[in-house]
Amino acid sequence: xxxxxxxxxxxxxxxxxxxxxxxxxxxxxxxxxxxxxxxxxxxxxxxxxxxxxxxxxxxxxxxxxxxxxxxxxxxxxxxxxxxxxxxxxxxxxxxxxxxxxxxxxxxxxxxxxxxxxxxxxxxxxxxxxxxxxxxxxxxxxxxxxxxxxxxxxxxxxxxxxxxxxxxxxxxxxxxxxxxxxxxxxxxxxxxxxxxxxxxxxxxxxxxxxxxxxxxxxxxxxxxxxxxxxxxxxxxxxxxxxxxxxxxxxxxxxxxxxxxxxxxxxxxxxxxxxxxxxxxxxxxxxxxxxxxxxxxxxxxxxxxxxxxxxxxxxxxxxxxxxxxxxxxxxxxxxxxxxxxxxxxxxxxxxxxxxxxxxxxxxxxxxxxxxxxxxxxxxxxxxxxxxxxxxx
Numbered sequence: 001x002x003x004x005x006x007x008x009x010x011x012x013x014x015x016x017x018x019x020x021x022x023x024x025x026x027x028x029x030x031x032x033x034x035x036x037x038x039x040x041x042x043x044x045x046x047x048x049x050x051x052x053x054x055x056x057x058x059x060x061x062x063x064x065x066x067x068x069x070x071x072x073x074x075x076x077x078x079x080x081x082x083x084x085x086x087x088x089x090x091x092x093x094x095x096x097x098x099x100x101x102x103x104x105x106x107x108x109x110x111x112x113x114x115x116x117x118x119x120x121x122x123x124x125x126x127x128x129x130x131x132x133x134x135x136x137x138x139x140x141x142x143x144x145x146x147x148x149x150x151x152x153x154x155x156x157x158x159x160x161x162x163x164x165x166x167x168x169x170x171x172x173x174x175x176x177x178x179x180x181x182x183x184x185x186x187x188x189x190x191x192x193x194x195x196x197x198x199x200x201x202x203x204x205x206x207x208x209x210x211x212x213x214x215x216x217x218x219x220x221x222x223x224x225x226x227x228x229x230x231x232x233x234x235x236x237x238x239x240x241x242x243x244x245x246x247x248x249x250x251x252x253x254x255x256x257x258x259x260x261x262x263x264x265x266x267x268x269x270x271x272x273x274x275x276x277x278x279x280x281x282x283x284x285x286x287x288x289x290x291x292x293x294x295x296x297x298x299x300x301x302x303x304x305x306x307x308x309x310x311x312x313x314x315x316x317x318x319x320x321x322x323x324x325x326x327x328x329x330x331x332x333x334x335x336x337x338x339x340x341x342x343x344x345x346x347x348x349x350x351x352x353x354x355x356x357x358x359x360x361x362x363x364x365x366x367x368x369x370x371x372x373x374x375x376x377x378x379x380x381x382x383x384x385x386x387x388x389x390x
Contacts, residue, residue, distance in 0.1 A: 002058055002087050004068045004080040006095035007033055009167025017093045021069075026061050028054075029069030041067070047079075054079075055086045073097035077117045077139060099137045102163035102191040105173050113137055113193075118144040126194070127153055127286030128259055134198040137191060146192045150181025152288055158196025162186050205232060205256045212281050214250045215274055221249035223313050223337060226365045227383050228253055234335045234361075234387045235309045237262050241332070244268060244307045246297045246322060247314020251278030251290065257309070258287035265289050266304050270296035270316060298325050312336040319343045323350040327390060336386040344384050351388050358388040 003020045007013065007029075013021065021027070027034060027041035030048050045057060047068075058066055074080025076097045083090050096104075103110040114133040116124045119141030126149055129136045140146055146162050158178040164187045165171050176184060178194060206229050215221045223231065231253065237243060239261035245254035248267035257265045267282075267290055269275050275294045282290040293300055296316055310326040312319070312334070319338070327334055327350075334356075338344045344360070351358040362384050366377035 001064075002066045002068065002083060002090035004070055004074045004083050004090060004092045006070050006072055006074045006078075006080075006093060007036065008072065008095040009098060009101050013095070017095070020091075020093060021067055023065055024067035025064040026066045027069065028057065028066065030071075033069040033071070051079075051082070054082060058083070058087060071098065072101070076115075077119070098163075098166055098189070098191050099139070101166045102137065102161070102193055105163055105166070106161045106175075106193060108135070108193070108195070110135065110137065115139075118149075122264070123148065123152060123288050125258060125286065125288050127156070127288075128201070130156075130158065130194055130196050131199040131201065134196060136194045138194065140190055140192050141188065146186050146190065147182055147184050149192060149194075150178065150184060152286070153178055153181065153194075155179040156196065158194060160184075161193040161195075162190055163193065164188075164190040166191070201259060205229060205259065207252070207256065209252070212250045212252050212255075213277050213284075215271075215277055221274060221314075222252050223249065224365065224380055224383075225252075226380075227337060227363055227385065228256065230361070230363060231311060231335050231337060231385055232256055232260065234385060235311060235333050237309050239263075241308040242305060243309040244301075244304065244311070244326065246301075246310065246312045246326070247316065248278050248292070249274060249313060251281045251292075253311050253313060254278065254290050255282055255285050255287045257311070258282070258289040259285065262289060262309070264291065264305075266291055266293050266307075268293045268295060268297050268300070270294070297322055301325060301329075306331060308332045310334045315343060320346040320350040323347050323388070324354060327351070327354050327356055327388060330390070332389065334388045336388070338384040338386060339381055344386070347386055351386070354390075356388045356390055358386060361385045361387075 005017045024041045026043040028045045031046045070078045073094050080092050113135040114129045115137050117139040119139045160178045160181045162174040237260050240263045243257045243262045243265045246268045248269040251267050254265045254267040267278050275292045278292050306329045308331050310330045364382040365380045369378040
């Protein structure tokens with residue numbers, strides 16, 4: 001029998017949880033959790049540094065009453081998730097999570113809040129979540145401190161609450177403007193609450209080209225917004241996807257992939273000055289998931305993890321090789337923007353050779369332009385949008 005018991009921030013347990021702990025033959029948890037129950041269990045296992053052994057430890061004790069201690073809610077980024085993955089019949093007894101405790105301390109409802117964990121995980125796009133919800137709880141840890149979050153958010157409007165060492169004698173809640181969070185000195189563990197005005201973005205992005213810095217200000221190395229919108233729709237990026245943007249130019253596609261929910265976007269660009277512009281644009285939009293890779297593809301792509309979505313906006317004369325290589329590794333959709341018939345022919349030939357599913361849409365855009373007191377239309381270069389998958 002396996003029971004996962006959540007221990008509240010003060011160590012108190014309701015009767016059912018306390019009875020389960022007291023009946024344990026094997027008690028598993030962090031040393032500080034085990035110390036809350038001296039003398040309980042004839043076998044006590046400190047699991048810190050041994051999480052990889054948890055399945056084997058429990059399987060070897062199938063004839064015993066095993067209790068696994070967790071912090072707060074065991075199913076909120078907790079050890080309970082791991083236990084249930086291997087032992088779906090395990091019982092879970094929960095306690096208030098640190099997030100619930102933190103919101104209680106600052107007397108805020110959190111039914112409308114978003115929750116993000118950067119504890120042992122990459123820094124997330126917290127700014128977009130705050131724009132969307134206006135209220136975000138962040139589980140911090142390691143290098144991803146509240147100050148690191150503050151540096152990522154910059155001088156944006158709003159209030160930060162840093163709830164430190166909840167339930168401990170030296171518990172503290174700091175309240176400060178988000179703009180001052182980068183300089184905050186905080187203790188671990190902590191929960192960071194952020195509250196600010198909502199700035200919801202459209203579900204379908206159609207960001208004006210002028211909002212992006214470009215290498216050539218007049219026209220620029222940028223996928224024009226009408227083509228960009230159609231290409232993003234063709235890619236069908238999902239929340240949590242890993243994406244490549246090959247030939248990133250100004251980074252517009254990479255940034256909007258990030259804002260649509262991609263967990264990571266590798267913006268591959270051969271020109272060093274363009275790489276700097278991509279970084280500048282990503283910082284301006286708060287797209288923390290965008291990582292610039294300075295290389296001429298396909299060189300350097302082997303070092304990147306396999307993608308869920310690939311966009312090729314610039315090929316550097318290697319369109320066939322890029323399409324073949326990207327298609328072999330892409331788990332989902334590949335979208336290519338092509339501006340010449342020669343590149344289109346090479347692209348389609350590569351797709352046919354790979355026996356891929358593919359289709360091509362020609363896009364010809366005309367934008368209104370004033371002439372004296374009249375209006376005419378100025379044509380953009382026609383572009384072919386190629387969609388493909390294995």
